[in-house]
Amino acid sequence: MIATESLSKRFPRVTALDRLSLDIGPGVTGLVGANGAGKSTMIKILLGLSPATEGRAEVLGLDVATSGAQIRERVGYMPEHDCLPPDVSATEFVVHMARMSGLPPTAARERTADTLRHVGLYEERYRPMGGYSTGMKQRVKLAQALVHDPQLVLLDEPTNGLDPVGRDDMLGLIRRVWTDFGISVLVTSHLLGELERTCDHVVVIDGGRLLRSSSTSDFTRSTTTLAVEVTDSDAHPDGTEALRAALTAAGVTLHAGVEDGLPGAGHILLLEASGEETYDLVRDTVAGLGLGLVRMEQRRHHIAEVFKAADQQEVTAR
Numbered sequence: 001m002i003a004t005e006s007l008s009k010r011f012p013r014v015t016a017l018d019r020l021s022l023d024i025g026p027g028v029t030g031l032v033g034a035n036g037a038g039k040s041t042m043i044k045i046l047l048g049l050s051p052a053t054e055g056r057a058e059v060l061g062l063d064v065a066t067s068g069a070q071i072r073e074r075v076g077y078m079p080e081h082d083c084l085p086p087d088v089s090a091t092e093f094v095v096h097m098a099r100m101s102g103l104p105p106t107a108a109r110e111r112t113a114d115t116l117r118h119v120g121l122y123e124e125r126y127r128p129m130g131g132y133s134t135g136m137k138q139r140v141k142l143a144q145a146l147v148h149d150p151q152l153v154l155l156d157e158p159t160n161g162l163d164p165v166g167r168d169d170m171l172g173l174i175r176r177v178w179t180d181f182g183i184s185v186l187v188t189s190h191l192l193g194e195l196e197r198t199c200d201h202v203v204v205i206d207g208g209r210l211l212r213s214s215s216t217s218d219f220t221r222s223t224t225t226l227a228v229e230v231t232d233s234d235a236h237p238d239g240t241e242a243l244r245a246a247l248t249a250a251g252v253t254l255h256a257g258v259e260d261g262l263p264g265a266g267h268i269l270l271l272e273a274s275g276e277e278t279y280d281l282v283r284d285t286v287a288g289l290g291l292g293l294v295r296m297e298q299r300r301h302h303i304a305e306v307f308k309a310a311d312q313q314e315v316t317a318r
């Protein structure tokens, strides 16, 4: 769907993208990075709206440097910022966008009605958009990206400004763009956690450089820490240490140190979970030692920790 090779974009004072090489297949892909990481710059280059300084990029097999117009016919784009005219209705606006994409009048009206229904806008679609909530505006922006039935949509921070329920609704809609319509999605966010649930593949960039590109399951697996808390017993007055020794002997990777648990409830061990077998192993080991299991829960790393890990690798490599 998208391939870039050593793609760079340098502004006079900032390198927004630094030799980025990516290969993104069909499905839902998340492009994650902090503010200023280069996400919007990447999208503008992929749409053929802004030239790269070095390197190359292809979208649907078309070169962004020479085929911008053809790419924009086949690709939908949801921009980050509020760009909706306040005094027209969602229906008028989306019909207009459909016409701009080349659909004849009747098809444009039909596709608009279908798309607005899909994103969950019903009678309010006839009201001027100036009075819409942020969630409704984001839905209109998604609808206009989908109305010409593209093969791929590029969504720039679609959950920006939404409350947790609005965020979940938007992420559900995005997932269905792929599962119900077979339209591939590249979605940007500065929150890794929300994309983990929605995307098949996650690309993390920082300061314009690629930190990581992997399938979500690989990502989650390798960034999953399990927190385990046990009680002590007569046979094992320090249950945490007994469990640490038994799990180490069984080949489990434990983090150094313990987290303080609730008073009198022992301590929390942090260990690397490599899959469901780790859960079973912990459960069986705790039972074998005759300890009580207070908690076993998944801890997820935050994006900042992914960045930190990459920085450390870089320092080690220098």
Ligand SMILES: Nc1ncnc2c1ncn2[C@@H]1O[C@H](COP(=O)(O)OP(=O)(O)OP(=O)(O)O)[C@@H](O)[C@H]1O
Residues within 6 Å of the ligand: 011, 012, 014, 015, 016, 033, 034, 035, 036, 037, 038, 039, 040, 041, 042, 080, 157
């Ligand atoms: N036209 C421009 N001229 C100069 N610098 C720019 C321009 N556009 C972007 N930049 C800079 O390039 C870097 C990447 O910006 P970009 O907008 O791509 O980041 P982003 O990851 O999309 O972040 P955000 O979510 O905050 O928009 C930033 O340092 C930004 O200031």
